[in-house]
Amino acid sequence: MPENDQVPHSDTSGGRPRLQPLSEDDWDARTGELLADAPRDPPGRVGNVFTTLARHPELYKAFMPFGLQLLRKGRLPGRVRELLILRTSHNTGASYEWGRHLPLAKAAGLTDADIERVPQGPDAPGWTDVDRHLIRAADELHGDARLSDTTWEALAEHFGEADLIEITMLVGQYHMVAFFLNSVGVELDPGFDATGFAKGTPKHG
Incomplete structure (x- = not known):
């Protein structure tokens, strides 16, 4: 990988x-x-x-x-939203998406250590249980186009029905944007950089 x-x-x-x-x-x-x-x-x-x-x-x-x-x-806290977006940017190889959302992720409370762990996936040491479930959700939606029962039930302990819907739609929307960005070749804007970006194929189970 x-x-x-x-x-x-x-x-x-x-x-x-x-x-x-x-x-x-x-x-x-x-x-x-x-x-x-x-x-x-x-x-x-x-x-x-x-x-x-x-x-x-x-x-x-x-x-x-x-x-x-x-x-x-949206209903999701900013930190949750940006964690899902960064993992989706990684999964889809969208460096533009990653670079544009780095400042938003930091403003929402993701630390430099959190951001460095995003490419390492849900099993990287240091994540909270909720973070781990969210990253696994992004990976499952990317790889299987659905959440597993295990991930759904784990997230349902922390998020309501509307939040769960929004998680799936958020990841799907940023996949769509990544398809556009990557295919057209949109270049990252001045003043932004993709520090820490590393694309790869997620593994989940």
């Missing part, structure tokens, strides 16, 4: 992205309207994920409310 295989801070397999982000100078009126409420990085730059996805305006418009619901208005 190539978990220590460091990759460049880009999801391309080599060379330029397959689709370039839309430069703000090239936005037409519709693109400007779509991106008016997009999150901005200092000093006001819109991230490459948004300016690339905006090449499909209808899909962008439909996707954003769902994505922001999970990211900003």
Whole structure:
């Protein structure tokens, strides 16, 4: 399992992205309207994920409310959300996703030691029992497209029905985003890095 295989801070397999982000100078009126409420990085730059996805305006418009619901208005605590996202980024080889969520993960309470353990999987020493179940959930959804009875029952001791639904939908949503990022080759934005990213195939059981 190539978990220590460091990759460049880009999801391309080599060379330029397959689709370039839309430069703000090239936005037409519709693109400007779509991106008016997009999150901005200092000093006001819109991230490459948004300016690339905006090449499909209808899909962008439909996707954003769902994505922001999970990211900003979801039921899960921020630390739980970001742990699941980082493990999903690792599982899918999405270095962009990892790099963008590192600051969010730290702000939500994940320590540097936690982040270093994410690529090591659920059996790495140092996780709490809840963390271990969450990472195993991300792995099972990635590998089997379902939670095992054991993992479901373990999580149900800590999370309600709506939370369990959100766990599955969150992991699924970030898989979908990873498919887009990796296939298009979206490059990580200035000011972000993918420190600690190591892609690999999870093992679970």
